[in-house]
Amino acid sequence: MAIRANPHLIDELEKYGAQDVVKCYHCGNCTATCPFSGEVFVFPRKSMRYLQLGLDVRLQGNLEPWLCYYCGECSEECPRGAEPGETMMSMRRWLTARYDFTGLSGLFYRSAKAELLAIVLVALLTGLGLTLFGLSQGSIDVYDGPGAFLPASSIHIFDWVMAGVLVLLLGINCVRMWWYTMGSDKEVRIPPLEYLKQLFLVPWHFLTQRRYSQCDRKSPWAIHLVLMLSYLTMLVLIMFFLHRVQHGPAIDWRAHAFGYAAAAGLVVTTIYALQGRLRKTRPHYQHSHETDWIFLALLLMVSLTGIAQHILHRGGWETAANVLYVVHMMGVVPMLVLEVPFSKWSHMAYRPLGMYFSTLREKAVLAAEDPEKSRPAAAAQTA
Amino acid sequence: MNDECRIGVYICNCGTNIAKVIDAGLVRDRVADLPGVACARTYEYMCSNPGQEMIAQDIREHKLDRIVVAACSPRMHELTFGNALEDAGLNRHMLEMANIREQCSWVHDDGARATAKAADLTHAAIRRVARHEPLEKQEAPYTPATMVLGGGIAGLTVAVELADAGQHVHLIERESRLGGNVGRVDLTAPYLDSARDILAEKIILAESNPRIDVQLRSTLTDLQGFVGNFQATVTHQDGAAQQLDVGSVVVCTGYREFDASRIERLGYGKHLDVITSFELEQRLRAGKLETADGRVPRYVSIVHCVGSRHAKYHTYCSRVCCMTALKYGHEIKSALPDAMVTDLYVDMLSFGKGGEDLYRRTSELKTMFLMYEKEDYPVVRAAEKGDDCGLLVQVEEKLSGETIDVPADLVVLMVGMQARSDGADVARTVGISQDRHGWFIESHPKLAPVSTATEGVFIAGCCQSPKDIPDSVAQARASAAMVLGHIARGKVVVDARYAQVDADLCSGCRMCNELCPYTAIGYDPEEGRSDIQSALCKACGTCVAACPSGAITARHFTDEQILEQIEGVLAWRSSQP
Amino acid sequence: MLPNVLSALEFERLTNASGPTGGRIVTRSTQRNRRTKEEEWVFDTDAPAPRSVAIIHCVGSRDQNHNPYCSRVCCMYSLKFAHLVKEKLPDATCYQFYIDMRAFGKGYEEFFERIKDEGVFVVRGRSARVEARPDGMVIRGEDIVHDRIMEFPVDMVLLAAGLEPARGAHRLASVLGIRPDDDGWFTELNYNTDPTGTNRGAIHVAGVCQGPKDIPDTVAQASAVAARVLGSVISGSVRIDRESVSSAEAAANAARLAGTSPREEPWPSEPTHT
16 A cells, blocks of 8 residues: 655644754664664654655654654764754654644644743733632732632642643543554554553653663753652642642741752753753754743743742742742643643653553564564675 | 797786786796797786886897787787887887786686696797787878767867867768757756756857868768778768768767656656656746646656666666756756655765755755665556646655655656667767667777777767766867877878788789778779778788688788697697596 | 774775785784884784675765765775675675665666675665674664664775865965865866866866766866867967956957857967966
8 A cells, every 4th residue: 555645744844843854865874873773663764754755644653753862863973964863853742743632732833922822821811810719718918827818728629620631631642642653553463461561661761761861971861850850849749748838937848858959950950951952062952942942931930930939938928929929820830731731741641651652562573573584684685 | 930039928917817817827837948938927917117117128138039928918908018019129019919818817717727728828929929020010191180970069079179279170960950969958967057058159169160060960971991091971961972081080979868658657658747857858948847738737756767777678877867857856946936846766876076965955945855676667647536636656665665655747757868779870880889788889998988999980978878968078078189189190000910912913803802891902903903901901811811812911910820829729738628 | 993994995905916915805903013012903814804894885975074075986986895805705795885876887887786696785774883892893774775773793894985185185276276166176167068177277177186086087087188288289379267358358259159260379488377
């Protein structure tokens, strides 16, 4: 069965950041250089090929972009300047948009204006909503305790509802990811038992990003790990210990120690990433899409306002603290609502799933193949 | 008689070419004691300067009067060693070469028997050379006028180059206009220069120069004579013939394109929108790029290697098509900015100056490049009604491993170059050969790309093999250089080896007259004897063998010499089982 | 860095009958120089022959990190090397890692087919890594057509390194007053109609200095220059520098193109500088 080439796909991907892929003349350097390219998953050239030819269906089912960590060695070796690293990054953005059933993700990736508009809209709604709520049942001068403007218990409920909705959205997208990459593949069938056996891989990769640590350069993995663990710590504190951290003015060190460490982690790594992207210090900082800046900006804004409102509260300026709390939420809510199901943060699900699915697939493909065939040198034949 | 000779024998190793099969030392040992041999040596590369020096030195020291070199074919280095003898004061014909390379080491694997054969061949050469006589060379005048066959870019370049040097040129063109195949082209690769401008400049120069005699609608129908002294017969379409005296002929007859209808799956002739590269050029020149039913094409596919690099059609690469296809990418995009161009290629041969750059720039125009396996042509079929394109091209795409359907409104076939169908006629008329593809054969593929086996006849441009404009121009000017070299010397040296008729023995039967392939033998009715024009004679020996009176002798190929050679080969019979 | 990674010229020398081993292809061995006490690499005639040879195309060419142009001759000489390897070491495996096989000349494509028939593995996919491992060298490349990574040991790697302008070419250009292009090759007067002329009328270029090319094309260009020189000798006139065309010259050119005879200058005893 022949697949139709779609010359328009490249135009679409350009908006996601793939401007140089047209230059690829298929020398194979990138794939040969890539430390992760192996027997079953051969990349990045093959993925770039699908893109050049406009094979939407193939690209949609491609797990390879999630196996790439943008060490950038491929881009360094590329004799044509086709930027395989950035192309893979663009594919991750495109796949994120594809997995998303609402279409919003695609909209936000293609149009920074749309994303900013959405952020502003959600921020205003949040601001308005919280202010009205706060005023309706509390006083703006009280941060904590009876009459609190934004009591922990209410915020707690609000957080959990929001989390539920976002997880649901992301979950649906994850199922779509499975369908595109694994479920719809009639050639490789994986028994449900296998899925269960390897399920531990998902939390394992989520927590350690082990694969990232296998790149030649270790510092990107380390920085990302700190960023992620800081965020995770903050999430746990807010979702489960909000009351304890919000309650003041005394500082509950058992909880706050984590909080401060996490805040520091967030701020330091975010600023590191920002200056890295501005000064293009690393291969994966050479190209920055608008979504990259928006993400970092939101993270920084949220971290700083979070710290600020905490300081203000502990310092006794409760009104200011409340105001800043609202502002903080006006950053948190859009950030979560946009980033988790529709934008960069979705990779926290897609990557571990990518590891999980690819392991399952690799096992299935290698088991099905004749052991002789999988040895390249012996079977090397002319083109 | 042999004892009066002082023969120097040299056996070459030719690096490993001879040495890997033949033990030169053994050969030397066997022949060193033969009567007449004053010294016998082996050496790595006899044709090198030290090798030649060695011969010269031995001639002086050992007072040698004849030389045997057992090495490559005389076609390679007879001239070289002849010169060496002359420089050392000997007549160049006191030399005999034994071919122990092309006719021995290159065709045998059995070292022992090959060595024995080499010894036999050397022995034969030694016995023969003892019978050699010094021969004096002849000179003939050189007619400075030149004939150029073909008025394309190569022919025009030769003509203008020679005319600029003050020489007369007859430019003979078969068609009714000058310009050849470049005249059918719009722009050139890689810099998108106008072919029209390139040609116009040359055509104006040719037509305006009084030293260039342009004859359109004419062909060369006969060529007699030899280098420096040719008589050419040029016939016009209307039948009028003209005799011209020229010193050299430069063949620039060019090429024709492959007939794409021979490849069914490409659909040429079946679908109106499958066109050849030349047909595209026509449309580009006219400034109108449309499908057969007048629509503006959205998708254009270009298929490379049509008729080239294929065992069934032509095995060679046509050299210019990849660059031309890339050029089309640019031309099409500039004429139709919304069109999508796809290139279906096997290997991208953008090798020349500016070539890689053109390739990169073409990819930046978002041209899609698909690679198919050599000889596995894509298949063109009509698209379904309602599809957004007119045709679909199916390719087994190798860079992705998928079978791809490429949408196309226009499919351009990069038809390869092939030798013209009148190539055989031209070759026969001027006395040159064609290779198995029909391209004319040069003297030496590396060192003499424009000379041929016939002295005074040169080839330039695509008639020798596919090439682009700069390379055609370079070859054309190279031919002009050869001609100008002759003109500068003013005379030609005629080979001293030719057949002679002994008038006393000749009975006037005239059997030899008709046999001579070089029409070198005439008849003097007054004397009642045949006589041979030495300048035309190639000493092939046909007349010598045929003469019933035994009246003809070939200088340097006497019966005595040949019989000695036979004796030498059979003397030891060492290579026989 | 690795003793058995050879450049093209090093391999040429090795296989040459007048080379260090008389033409035998052997692996390079390390030995300690008794005098300098340093380790050096030598070709020892009795060293073992390589069991596998990999030839990598486009080293330093077609590469924006080095030279973006194609060096034109490397595909063919790489095939030649493969042929030599197979001829001298019939049991060795030989690989060609390439991007596009540029066999464009007369007889070249047929030679390529012959190489394939001789059992050389021709792999589309330029290898990117040669690594030293404890038990030898390992080469890693993508075999694009067969969609897999090839990683296997090799005894010898030949690099088809590209061509660059000769050292001092820039200086020569400035001395002569001719222009090199961005890659350092001398610029011809007109790509199509005058591939050997330069902006200075009586100075010509031929061969690789104008751009990479093989022997037949070099010989043709050289002969083309000879034509100009001979033409000048015979006719007694020479073309003057093109750049310094005065308005009078321009008018003469126009008149010439309109049909009058070409203008000639007497050949001066000193070169004309304008």
